[in-house]
Structures are given as structure tokens and as C-alpha cells.
Amino acid sequence: MPNKDDKQIHIKLDEQLHSKLKQTSQKNGLSIQDFVKKTLNDELTYQMKLPLEESKFTFIDLFAGIGGMRLAFEAAGGKCLFSSEIDKFCKKTYFENFGEIPEGDITQIPVDDIPDHDMLVGGFPCQPFSIAGVSKKRSLGKEDGFLDQTQGTLFFDIARIIKHKRPKAFLLENVKNLRSHDKGKTFRVICDTLQEMGYSVSSRIMDGQHFVPQHRERIFIAGVHESLNVNNPLDELELPEPSAKVKDILEKNVNPKYTLSDKLWDYLQAYSAKHKAKGNGFGFGKVDLNGVTRTLSARYHKDGSEILIPQRNKNPRRLTPRECARLQGFPDTFSIPVSDTQAYRQFGNSVTVPLVSAVAQEFITKLEQVEQDNSSVHLQHG
Incomplete structure (x- = not known):
């Protein structure tokens, strides 16, 4: 645009x-x-x-989405050497903000075309491992996880790159259900694969509400090459006490188009009442402005029911795309060049930037310590 x-x-x-x-x-x-x-x-x-000496480290951004991981690792002093993303709308947003169009389908990119790097980061596709994705595929008689020939094998492209490029470290992100998928077999395969390549691997489920007013649990898998002999950054990362409130991310002047119509609002209330009578928990999520929201999902564009903002003497409203960006910790300088529908999908699929920033900083602290220790050894031997 x-x-x-x-x-x-x-x-x-x-x-x-x-x-x-x-x-x-x-x-x-x-x-x-x-x-x-x-x-x-x-x-x-x-x-x-820039000469690489001016960067603290280099990294590549796989399954890049709109660049949430990139923002976090650049803030920690990193330089991105390569990015890959298949969705054309995400590419548009990525280009608008980073001046770079990511390469396409990672399964079609030879490892020799990918530059050497210190770190690999990526939020590989969630659907085969998510509760909703698994249920949908099984209802259609399709396989999921590693048995899914279209998405389940994408992890192995990460493994393929790590095996050939041997980065110092990596950080992967996924839905928390990854740990329990297929009675834990999927997660064990992932960890075993990474460990067999010579990495100390650790995982941790962390909640975005330590940084933003959103309850968003995701699993992070971090690896550090065993030759570096350092503790895994995930194990020692201390998270701050949650303090962010929904009211802090709201825009002041909001277009009336985000207010729910009477028809939609009546439907959501009736739907919620019906399921409540059956003892189910399905329903809309009206937000406490002094609290946190439910998890923002990629389906938010459909009716916005999981996160509704109360309004005085009006029906509640959806979040605006900019508010969704703030809910994920993106700065207001981040450009949103796509339609509302695509923006909702993009931010719903993204990472919570300040949380990843904290992880990235912990990584860099560890890697810098290794360099300092190695320099000290060289000086002593010299």
C-alpha cells in the first residue's frame, strides 16, 4: 500500500x-x-x-509472521540475516515494517541459501498441535501432528537447518498443548531430535500477562549448543509481577463500526445462556478494564466474542487492530497496512513481544558471558 x-x-x-x-x-x-x-x-x-561487529549477534527469523520475534531480538541487539514466511498478507506487513519481503515456503529453500547465524528463532505453525486444530482434523478423519504431511513435518525443516548450520542457540514458540499432544509423544520427538544434534534443551510455559494485559500461555523451547557449557536461559529467566491493565491499551476515539450490532450482541448473549444452562463454559468474554483479557486468537475477526470491551449505554465493542497490536506488546510505530480481518489474524497468531524480548535478553547475557570467558582464557594462554 x-x-x-x-x-x-x-x-x-x-x-x-x-x-x-x-x-x-x-x-x-x-x-x-x-x-x-x-x-x-x-x-x-x-x-x-552494517559490519557484523556492530551487532551483538546474528539470527534468522523462520515462520516469521509479521515479525514479532524479530522485533524482540533486534531490541536485544541482534541483526536479522534471513527471514521466511509463506502468507502473502503477513509478507506485506513484514515488508512495511522491516523493508524486507521474507522468502517463501521454507520446505523449498536449500540450507545453502540460508546464511550462517548465531541464533535461530521461529514460531512454527501451531494448528497441528493445538486443541482446536487436533479436534478439527480428527473430525475430518485426517492425521495431525507429525502424521500430518502438510504441516506436521515443518518442525523437521527447523531441524534440517539447525543440523547444517549449527547455530549457538535457538528459540521456538508454540501453543502450550504441544507438550501434551499425542500423550506427550510429539513433544518427546521434538526434544529428542534437538538433543541428538548436540543441544541442551529446555522448555517452559510462560504467560504474556507478566508484560501485557492478556492471559496468553505459550510454550517456549530453547536450546544452547552443549559446547558453550552454559545454563539454559529459560531456566533462569525471572518474570516480573503482572501489572498491566486493559484500560492502559485502549484508544480514546474509536470508530463506531467496532461496536457490536444489536443482532450480534443478542445472539452472543443467547448463545452464552444456552451453554450455561447445559453446564458448559462457552460464551463471550466481557473484559474487566482493570484486569486482563482472555487469549487473543486468530479467529477474533469473526465476532470478537472472546474479548469484548464494555461501553456505557452501548453494546460492547471489539478491540481495534491497534489495540490488538498493543495487547501483544507491539509499539505504536508498528505499521498495520492490511485490512482489519487480516490484522486480527496476524496479531492473534503473533507472539507477545515484550515476553520474547525478556527471553532474548537472557540469551544474549548468556552468550556474552561465554565470549568474555573465552577471551579471558585466550589472554591467560597468551
Whole structure:
């Protein structure tokens, strides 16, 4: 989406070059304009990138989404050398904020095309391991987890890259149900695979409400190469006491379009009453503005029922996309160039940025300590 401050350049191309440009753009699933932007940006990044000495560490961003992990690791002093994301709408948001269009399907990218790096980070797709995803697939008679041939094997692309690139460390994120999926077999396969490649592996379920006003539990799997001989950062990370409140992330002037219609509000109330009578917990989630919300999900665009903001003398309303961004800890400078529907999906699928930032900082503290210890050893031996 063009920005009013965008600059224009006009270039005349001969017919043959224009034809090649058009064919290559289509092959990459991009418009000619976006492909030219990507190509120029990649070349300029290559030509002008900062010396790596000015960064504390390097990392790659897999299953990048809209870049929540990247924001966190850049804030800790890291330099992103490579990113991969398959969703075209996420790519648009990523490009708008980082000036880089992520590479596409990770299963199609040879490891030799991925640069060496200190850390690998990624929130690999959740659906095969989520409660909702598993139930849906089984109801359709489909396999899930590692038996799912389309998504379940994506973890092995992470393993493929780690095996060949041998980063110092990695951080993976997923839904907390990953630990119990298939009676724990899936999780054991993941951990065993990573340990067999020479990494000390630890996992921890952490709640985003330590940093933002949202109850959001996710599992993090962290690994540090055994040769570094340091404790796993997840084991020693101390989380602050929750203090954030919903009222702190709300916008002051909200478009009336986010207020629920009478029809939808009546439906949600009737639906909740019906299930309450049956002893079920299904229903809408009207928020205590001095408390925290339920977990923001990718389906929030459908009716917003899990997180509804009360309004005086009005039906409750949905969160705005900007409020969803704040609920996940994204800064207000983060651009949202997509429709509300896509924005809700993107933030619902993203990570809680301040939580990942805390993990990233703990990682860097550990890695810097290793470098200091090695320098000390070299000096003593010298």
C-alpha cells in the first residue's frame, strides 16, 4: 500500500528486460512493483549492511509472521540475516515494517541459501498441535501432528537447518498443548531430535500477562549448543509481577463500526445462556478494564466474542487492530497496512513481544558471558 511519503523513480526498460521482470515477478507471486522493491532492498542491504561487529549477534527469523520475534531480538541487539514466511498478507506487513519481503515456503529453500547465524528463532505453525486444530482434523478423519504431511513435518525443516548450520542457540514458540499432544509423544520427538544434534534443551510455559494485559500461555523451547557449557536461559529467566491493565491499551476515539450490532450482541448473549444452562463454559468474554483479557486468537475477526470491551449505554465493542497490536506488546510505530480481518489474524497468531524480548535478553547475557570467558582464557594462554 503506497505511503504518502513514498518517493517515485521512473526507469525505462527495453522490452526484453521488462518481459523477464514480469515473468520473474509472477513466478515469485509478487507484483512488478513489489518485486523491484524487494530486489533493490536485497541488493542495497547486501551492499550497505552494517559490519557484523556492530551487532551483538546474528539470527534468522523462520515462520516469521509479521515479525514479532524479530522485533524482540533486534531490541536485544541482534541483526536479522534471513527471514521466511509463506502468507502473502503477513509478507506485506513484514515488508512495511522491516523493508524486507521474507522468502517463501521454507520446505523449498536449500540450507545453502540460508546464511550462517548465531541464533535461530521461529514460531512454527501451531494448528497441528493445538486443541482446536487436533479436534478439527480428527473430525475430518485426517492425521495431525507429525502424521500430518502438510504441516506436521515443518518442525523437521527447523531441524534440517539447525543440523547444517549449527547455530549457538535457538528459540521456538508454540501453543502450550504441544507438550501434551499425542500423550506427550510429539513433544518427546521434538526434544529428542534437538538433543541428538548436540543441544541442551529446555522448555517452559510462560504467560504474556507478566508484560501485557492478556492471559496468553505459550510454550517456549530453547536450546544452547552443549559446547558453550552454559545454563539454559529459560531456566533462569525471572518474570516480573503482572501489572498491566486493559484500560492502559485502549484508544480514546474509536470508530463506531467496532461496536457490536444489536443482532450480534443478542445472539452472543443467547448463545452464552444456552451453554450455561447445559453446564458448559462457552460464551463471550466481557473484559474487566482493570484486569486482563482472555487469549487473543486468530479467529477474533469473526465476532470478537472472546474479548469484548464494555461501553456505557452501548453494546460492547471489539478491540481495534491497534489495540490488538498493543495487547501483544507491539509499539505504536508498528505499521498495520492490511485490512482489519487480516490484522486480527496476524496479531492473534503473533507472539507477545515484550515476553520474547525478556527471553532474548537472557540469551544474549548468556552468550556474552561465554565470549568474555573465552577471551579471558585466550589472554591467560597468551
